[in-house]
Amino acid sequence: MHPYGGHSEQRDRGVTVTSTHQAGPPAAHAVDLTKVYGSGDTQVVALGGVSVEFTAGQFTAIMGPSGSGKSTLMHCMAALDTPSTGQVFIGDVELSSLNDKKLTRIRRDRLGFIFQAFNLVPTLTAQENITLPLDIAGTKVDQEWFATVVATVGLGDRLKHKPNELSGGQQQRVACARALVSQPDIIFADEPTGNLDSRSSAEILAFLRRSVREFGQTIVMVTHDPGAAAHADRVLFLADGQFVDEMIDPTAEKVLERMKSFDATTAGQVA
Numbered sequence: 001m002h003p004y005g006g007h008s009e010q011r012d013r014g015v016t017v018t019s020t021h022q023a024g025p026p027a028a029h030a031v032d033l034t035k036v037y038g039s040g041d042t043q044v045v046a047l048g049g050v051s052v053e054f055t056a057g058q059f060t061a062i063m064g065p066s067g068s069g070k071s072t073l074m075h076c077m078a079a080l081d082t083p084s085t086g087q088v089f090i091g092d093v094e095l096s097s098l099n100d101k102k103l104t105r106i107r108r109d110r111l112g113f114i115f116q117a118f119n120l121v122p123t124l125t126a127q128e129n130i131t132l133p134l135d136i137a138g139t140k141v142d143q144e145w146f147a148t149v150v151a152t153v154g155l156g157d158r159l160k161h162k163p164n165e166l167s168g169g170q171q172q173r174v175a176c177a178r179a180l181v182s183q184p185d186i187i188f189a190d191e192p193t194g195n196l197d198s199r200s201s202a203e204i205l206a207f208l209r210r211s212v213r214e215f216g217q218t219i220v221m222v223t224h225d226p227g228a229a230a231h232a233d234r235v236l237f238l239a240d241g242q243f244v245d246e247m248i249d250p251t252a253e254k255v256l257e258r259m260k261s262f263d264a265t266t267a268g269q270v271a
């Protein structure tokens with residue numbers, strides 16, 4: 001039995017997690033992903049055969065102890081890294097079948113990214129940062145959608161400011177708007193509230209939640225924070241490069257309890 005208790009679909013290696021809320025094709029999915037770093041004595045199995053589906057219009061949080069493979073999984077799913085074996089699909093496109101040019105295009109046109117460190121271009125204004133992916137692609141900015149996104153993240157009076165003239169929370173709102181403006185199939189957010197105070201975190205999480213509810217956006221978010229995970233529709237728990245459990249309609253209390261049971265099991269193994 002795995003550390004989080006029982007689950008409906010136990011396979012040889014970890015749990016296969018499938019979407020539960022809606023029918024319809026997943027926005028992205030992975031089949032038996034492995035990622036191995038190094039070789040011999042220094043070999044690290046970061047992902048040990050992970051299969052997962054991300055349903056369109058759903059907000060998924062990924063949690064797990066440090067080193068459990070969360071970032072590795074996100075990077076493989078988001079075409080920022082290549083798995084050792086297994087397949088990643090964005091819609092029905094399998095990433096390993098694409099050359100560099102097509103990968104760049106899929107990242108630009110169909111994927112959105114929000115990083116812990118904001119990753120804004122310091123010499124550009126907030127507005128220029130938000131439209132940068134579209135400008136690079138040579139795509140005309142849909143002004144109505146741009147106005148909706150900017151209003152949603154509450155940046156109306158800050159558009160002419162450069163990142164160093166904005167607070168951390170405001171910078172992350174710019175990053176959220178940048179991810180959303182191209183209406184990607186899926187947004188990958190790697191600890192988006194990791195550098196923010198609790199008030200700014202709450203604002204960003206409310207915005208992510210709203211973009212799922214009102215715009216049908218699909219979001220996958222790595223977080224260490226049970227309160228952040230509670231904004232998601234479901235939480236997937238990783239341990240040692242395997243999915244070990246899934247929680248639908250999480251609350252911060254339930255997530256915290258689950259994490260405690262994991263810590264207790266780990267401590268038991270060490271003792």
Ligand SMILES: Nc1ncnc2c1ncn2[C@@H]1O[C@H](COP(=O)(O)OP(=O)(O)OP(=O)(O)O)[C@@H](O)[C@H]1O
Nearest residue numbers: 037038044046064065066067068069070071072073
């Ligand atoms: N480039 C690399 N070379 C070697 N090992 C790596 C590399 N990147 C990650 N790892 C290892 O792979 C495992 C998974 O790392 P990963 O960063 O995915 O974990 P994580 O769950 O995101 O951790 P954290 O919560 O601390 O960010 C860890 O043991 C890590 O040390």
